[in-house]
Amino acid sequence: MRSKELLPHAREKAEKYVKVVAAALAVLVICLFAVSAMAVPPGKTVEFPDGAMGKVIFDGKVHADKGLKCNDCHTKIFPMKKGGTIAMADINAGKFCGACHNGTRAFAAKDAANCTRCHKK
Numbered sequence: 231m232r233s234k235e236l237l238p239h240a241r242e243k244a245e246k247y248v249k250v251v252a253a254a255l256a257v258l259v260i261c262l263f264a265v266s267a268m269a270v271p272p273g274k275t276v277e278f279p280d281g282a283m284g285k286v287i288f289d290g291k292v293h294a295d296k297g298l299k300c301n302d303c304h305t306k307i308f309p310m311k312k313g314g315t316i317a318m319a320d321i322n323a324g325k326f327c328g329a330c331h332n333g334t335r336a337f338a339a340k341d342a343a344n345c346t347r348c349h350k351k
């Protein structure tokens with residue numbers, strides 16, 4: 231008799247537990263998805279609008295494949311938000327892309343032979 235009374239109770243408890251775990255997992259999955267949907271790498275690009283030299287497409291995958299981590303760029307070089315103002319003079323002065331594209335860590339932005347590696351018509 232006793233066990234028959236306890237069983238439904240235990241089952242109810244177990245069901246509650248499963249629901250809590252499922253809800254927690256759902257929240258976790260949504261958070262991970264939101265982060266990966268926003269992140270530049272992997273598989274994401276940021277397009278800088280057309281300038282005199284044509285638009286520039288920053289490819290997160292190209293950079294991730296070179297072993298760069300989020301904190302190599304964020305937030306000391308770029309905010310984690312697109313739409314920042316980047317001027318070529320700043321790049322040439324070693325800021326933004328120019329923090330790396332200086333001929334040491336990556337191909338030099340100043341070099342006329344390299345303009346079209348970033349700028350596409």
Ligand code: HEC
Nearest residue numbers: 268269270271276293298299300303308310311312313314
């Ligand atoms: C080589 C540099 C670099 C690396 C590495 C990098 N990012 Fe970025 N990220 C950028 C640039 C550039 C932008 C655009 C900034 C702007 O427009 O001013 C950006 C923008 C973003 C944004 C805003 C996107 C939007 O649509 O508003 C997020 C979020 C972001 N990065 C997350 C990440 C995460 C997470 C990682 C690591 C997995 C990462 N980034 C690695 C350079 C980088």
Ligand code: HEC
Nearest residue numbers: 278279281282283286317318327331339340341342345348
């Ligand atoms: C490492 C990538 C990279 C290289 C290489 C590069 N640029 Fe840029 N350039 C940019 C980015 C990013 C912007 C900002 C575009 C925007 O915000 O629309 C820009 C903007 C510009 C602009 C717009 C006006 C201004 O002054 O900001 C001009 C003109 C320009 N670049 C010329 C050049 C020339 C000429 C070269 C070659 C000597 C060159 N760029 C090489 C990334 C690069």
Ligand code: HEC
Nearest residue numbers: 286287288292296302307326327329330335336337347348
């Ligand atoms: C933290 C360092 C870092 C920053 C910041 C960075 N890059 Fe790079 N980028 C690299 C490295 C490293 C490579 C691969 C080595 C090379 O090609 O010289 C690379 C490669 C590239 C390439 C591939 C070129 C090709 O011909 O395959 C492009 C395009 C590029 N970067 C554009 C940009 C632009 C645009 C920005 C700024 C919005 C930027 N990068 C900022 C490190 C960086």
